[in-house]
Amino acid sequence: MNALTGTGTLLRLGLRRDRVMIPIWVLVLASFPITTLSSYQGLYKTQAERADFIAGVNGNATQLAFYGEAHSASLGGLTAWRMTTLGVTLLAIMTLMLVVRHTRAEEEEGRLELVGSGVVDRHAPLTAALLVAVVANAALALLAALSLAGQGLAGAFAFGLAWFAGGFFFAGVAAVAAQVTENSRAARGITVAVIGLAFAIRAVGDSSEGAGWLTWLSPIGWSEHVQAFAGNRFWVLAVPLVLGAALMASAYGLIGRRDHGAGLVPSRPGPATAAPALRSPLALAWRLQRGSLIAWVTGFAAYGVILGTMADGVRDLVGDSEGTQDIVTRLGGASDLVDAYLAAMVGLLAGIASIYGVQAAMRLRTEETAQRAEPVLATGIGRVRWACSHLAIALAGTLAMLLGAGLMIGLAHGAATGDLGGEVADELGAVLVQVPAVWLVTAIAVALFGLAPRFSVGAAWGLAGTFLLIGQLGPLLEVSQAVMDLSPFTHVPKLPGGTVTATPLAALLAIMVVLIGAGLYGFRRRDIAT
Template sequence: MSDRLRGTGLLLRFAMRRDRILLPAWVLVLTATVVASAAATGPLYATTAERVAAAEALNASPAIVALYGPILDTSSLGELSMTKMTVLYAVFVAFMSVVLVRRHTRVEEETGRAELVGATAVGVGAPLAAALAEAVLASVVLGVLVAAGNIASGLPVTGSVLFAASWTGIGLVGAGIAVLAAQLSSSARTVGFVASGAVGVLYLLRAIGDTSAGWLSWLTPFGWGTQLSAWSEPRTWLLVAYPLLAGALTAAGVALRRRRDLGAGLLPDRAGPAEGAPRLRDALALVWRQQGTALAGWTVGIGVMGVLMGSIVPNIGDLLDTETTRPIIEAMGGIGGIQDALVFALASVIAVVITCFGISAVTRAAGDEHDGRTETVLATATSRAGLLVAVSSAAILGSTWLLLVSGTATAIGWGRGLGAVWAALAQAPAVWVVLGVALLLLSVRSRWAVAGWAVLAVFVTLGQVGAGLELPGWVLGLSPFHHVPKYPSEAFDWRPELLLTLLASALVSLAWWRYRARDIG
């Protein structure tokens, strides 16, 4: 066994060095989101009666329960504060582990680097063990930071620790899912879709269970977070289920790993056509072909998310009808004003998620360059300028399309006009600025493209906790999302939109100019 795991520590250090930007950014954003939610909820619901009224209003909406899960103890401030975090944001925790394990197992095999590492004095099981160890460490660190953040925000200590432990458990389950999925196909992209599909099915089972057949919620780890009842009368024993499931998934993955060749998958690869289609003769068509499947999946996911979030808007008045918030509601123009403000807030959140699609398109181009595929493309009649235009179009136009989808879906869920559509599209210039920065990083050096995730994390953190920390206005203004007009709660202002568009254009133009001049690779 020791021979099979020889070199695990060295590979773990190498993996953590490679993820020195991606992983801290992910953990920072998730922790900041939890702290912001915990700090903001307490002042809104000062009394038990107000908390009970808000919780009952949440439980009365099937759409909210399907999206966030039910509140079992309606008087609990901790459970009300962590409503969105318990189920919905736990999905992002699972995906963190999926990304880490996939990146350091299947992606390494697909690119041939795993074979080079295996030719050294490294055990055959070391790469998988190192990837798992990194995912476990990331989940534990995230749990510790989330617990500390909730406690510092004034939530009960026991509940904070148990809630954080459930997030750590979700991270472990996500790692197990990725290990198992990585054995099925030789394509890293297919592995990503299989793991994402598994997470989606588990989430869907939880949504069905929480809204109708309650027993289904006990069959999925996303239901355990709610059933744990971390904030009152906790079922502490349920925390054991997370490592048990993760261990079973991992054991199955390890067993399957021993039955396949390095670089191969258990599922047979489908043979492609002998010749490429004529429509793939230029870089633009090739890049869009690469992103097509991902964009289709994102379109479905964003559409479902938009409809669910939009269906929350009509019930917001019941959620915020407290002694503390009633003067605020009146000052904002009544329930209609609150609904408009919520539409803008939802558009802001979905815009950040959509930005991740654009950054992933840019980092994929960086990966193609690392692996030598870009050099092969440029050996044809394709110019560097044309290639960067293709990558830019996939990131920017793809993200803009997803914003349109999110706005339309939110309008459908809300059941009112085009306000949600324009609210979503108003986020586009800010998204373009972030993608412009990512493209500029790619144009300077391909390995810098991953820093686009850190840039997004900084901007999101400023938006989530900047105002609460009373940071200076110029610091908050560093985030392009800070300048987006708060439409439809406020009148639309074209000036910041035009300025952000000009800034994005300048960044993309500078990236185009720089990319033409630098060496490839």
């Protein structure tokens, strides 16, 4: 055998396994640039209006920290400013999920050992995983570039290549992480930490006077320095591409330095007997999901501080642009600009929190297919009790995330306005009314797990992404109310600034209970690992 024997077969297998997830990621993310362009086209019709907006952006430290510096007042330049750093961050997350899924996760669950017993070289799984990630990144970058081609081919392809190069680099990071650790959770944690550090370094560099050089130390900052639709500096792409290739080569070198199933850094052996606090299914679920939940809660709290800090400057940033005021009002549903902005951001946070709810609920399916559920269920613990332990983490986790974000938004905004108690109460109320919609999305995932387990992962993620897309793009594109009503987030009050109606909240909670009951009933009746 040569070093790549079996790669083609594993590549086809990987693309087939991700035939639902990859198209969803690609289509959803590729829609962001063109919808952003369309919104700016309606908001700022003249070059002078766009120049005034950019002047406000580049003078606002919070905007610079979040999106980076705007380099051009053209429509393409505004789109690149808004979507480059955000897009590269999302591509990095997509890439790490793909690479770790087809390398360390497969090895951890024992499937690579079965595959390796055939005519497959040991390097083939890593090669196939990287090719799956590269294909997904290339398809996404190409679609994004083509959607912006009307603003100038050079700028459009600079934008698309900046996205691709960022994803390519983080594919190398994920490949190395998969060799260092013994389990997929740690590999994902390492890669997410690198992404977070890269974003933080870039944010400090962009928002701090005299610290611009820091952005050259950030992989996300490299994509920003391409300056699509402004400088179109294609030479900057060599940095992430060369370093990404070096990381991938290092990953290949590390394969030969470890045993199959092991990592370069061995895991510490646990105690021979479990502590009393770990002798229940809920304690086990907490032990398995605590790292992810703590990271999500911390991220939401940090994002809440940013949103609360930005709120007081929304009026200055929007200025006299009636189009921007109209968009913010449509998203937030309030007449007051600051209230509408905060309501829109809380709605976005709720949509993102539902992603965690699906992730935590789908841990049931992961434990089941990895055959870790069977030993637990072979004891005196029943199926429903075991499933409810992970469901409790999902529901309590989303609530904790939203409460943390609401508290931080209220504290940050209240400190700026001098009404600390009032703002905290308003923002906590704003996030609490979103909870039934978030829980309903989690309940859908549980129902799919119990009633249609083979399709549960793809369908749950697809529906969560669809609801998020409808909530964020529906008001901007003025889609029909019938389509908007498909999302549970359409039916919650928009606070602060709106009025609270109990009927839709009660209806969402009732549907949630029915779906959870159906999912638990289906799981109790069906075979394990079907």
